[in-house]
Amino acid sequence: TEETHAVIILFGGSGDLARRKLYPAMFGLFRRGQLCQHFAVIGTARRPWSDAYYREIVSAAVEDEPGATAGQVAAFASHFYYQSHDVTDAAHYTTLKDLAAKLDDQYAVGGNRLYYMAMAPSFFATIATHLKSEALLTSTGFNRLVIEKPFGHDYASAKELNDSITATFDEHQIYRIDHYLGKEMVQAILALRFANPLFKAVWNKDYIQDIQITLAEAVGVEERAGYYEGAGALRDMVQNHIMQLVAYLTMAEPAAKTAAAIHEVKSAAFEALHVYTPAEAAANFVRGQYAAATINGTRINGYREETGVAADSLTDTFVAGKLGVDSPSFAGVPIYVRTGKRLRRKSTQVTVTFKPTTSGLFAGAAPTNLTLYLEPHQGYSLFINGKQLGTTTALMPEELKYRHDPHAAANAPEAYERLIGSALAGDETDFTRWQEVAAAWHFVDAIAAGWADDPTMPTYPAGSMGPSEAFELLAKDGHQWFWQP
Numbered sequence: 001t002e003e004t005h006a007v008i009i010l011f012g013g014s015g016d017l018a019r020r021k022l023y024p025a026m027f028g029l030f031r032r033g034q035l036c037q038h039f040a041v042i043g044t045a046r047r048p049w050s051d052a053y054y055r056e057i058v059s060a061a062v063e064d065e066p067g068a069t070a071g072q073v074a075a076f077a078s079h080f081y082y083q084s085h086d087v088t089d090a091a092h093y094t095t096l097k098d099l100a101a102k103l104d105d106q107y108a109v110g111g112n113r114l115y116y117m118a119m120a121p122s123f124f125a126t127i128a129t130h131l132k133s134e135a136l137l138t139s140t141g142f143n144r145l146v147i148e149k150p151f152g153h154d155y156a157s158a159k160e161l162n163d164s165i166t167a168t169f170d171e172h173q174i175y176r177i178d179h180y181l182g183k184e185m186v187q188a189i190l191a192l193r194f195a196n197p198l199f200k201a202v203w204n205k206d207y208i209q210d211i212q213i214t215l216a217e218a219v220g221v222e223e224r225a226g227y228y229e230g231a232g233a234l235r236d237m238v239q240n241h242i243m244q245l246v247a248y249l250t251m252a253e254p255a256a257k258t259a260a261a262i263h264e265v266k267s268a269a270f271e272a273l274h275v276y277t278p279a280e281a282a283a284n285f286v287r288g289q290y291a292a293a294t295i296n297g298t299r300i301n302g303y304r305e306e307t308g309v310a311a312d313s314l315t316d317t318f319v320a321g322k323l324g325v326d327s328p329s330f331a332g333v334p335i336y337v338r339t340g341k342r343l344r345r346k347s348t349q350v351t352v353t354f355k356p357t358t359s360g361l362f363a364g365a366a367p368t369n370l371t372l373y374l375e376p377h378q379g380y381s382l383f384i385n386g387k388q389l390g391t392t393t394a395l396m397p398e399e400l401k402y403r404h405d406p407h408a409a410a411n412a413p414e415a416y417e418r419l420i421g422s423a424l425a426g427d428e429t430d431f432t433r434w435q436e437v438a439a440a441w442h443f444v445d446a447i448a449a450g451w452a453d454d455p456t457m458p459t460y461p462a463g464s465m466g467p468s469e470a471f472e473l474l475a476k477d478g479h480q481w482f483w484q485p
């Protein structure tokens, strides 16, 4: 791995995301050598911490990584510096700039800067504006902005945020995070679709009956009601992760394995999303909220009983819908998506069902399908119509199955490690472009508008697979959710 020289300025250095994901990811890059001698991280947040205390926090966040040695942890943590910072105070940016310049000298970084926004999104615009007005961007080396979700609350607020960051950074300096794009099995879609003539030939409306995407979570809202109450499953999971999967599954073959070529076809896929009228949205998208249930003798709170949630909350913790893309190869193929909290178990999967044969020897045979398992297992199952064993010509579904070895999969770099590594290396492939974000918001805003006048909120028992409306949605098309462990 080639070493990247950089000063990383992390807004939100004391936060949960930094501890749970970003420090372990940077530690992984350190152990792989992409971060080595020539880097420093300035963590900023409001609290007045010392460097020593900050290093303890960073060490604690990484010391349990498999195989970590005390020496490695200490060497890694020695690159971290803390600067207490009020994001609205211009003078603080000058302090930050001076510290960055000093560390740049000390570590011979050459002017490279990665600004990482991992704090409450209400501050993103303020920070970007001050980075410009206080002239933090260097004239030698690269200046890149990594920005976490949520990227706005709707199209209008996303546009406003985008305008404020593009006043400081140009599109190619902006790395918008959607951590699903760092996942192994999302990155594997390109190979599956385009390295296999078998699938390449049938990946279109002539052969595909429907596509299903399930992002099921077992956890509830956890400690995040403050954010989630205002977002809900539609904004939290559909606008970003599900839409990115839809684009990867329906886009045309890129002309090259480059960021530019991939974003070109991906943007076209986003543009092809069929945006609903409010009436169509209400007919094609359903929502739900988890209700209390007792699972294995333990009572699980309903959403409205969770800390920080309004007793009459209308926030969706579950969404299921049918969407379509108006591209020549996919027009008319239903794409069913669903996601929710407090579902039966954590499971992320995509199933592509192929049309049954309608003529010849086996006319009327069952449809066949291919499932991609993203998490917790990683791999594929292809169900084919096989012949039953014995003196018969009757058919039976047979499964061709591959799963990555769980141990090897656990040792492969985690999504954040891949993404931060890419941002440091200047590879824009796995980040979202503004055009994609904007198109996804137009789509999602239409769904939200379709629900706006409807005060009813279907519920589902915690631990189930969502409200009955989600099953009826497919049943009325003569389809059903595919689900297997």
Ligand code: BG6
Pocket (backbone or CB within 6 Å): 149, 217, 236, 237, 348
């Ligand atoms: C995040 C959402 O983007 O994705 C969370 O904000 C959700 O609510 C998480 O739990 C799920 O990610 P993963 O990687 O566990 O599927």
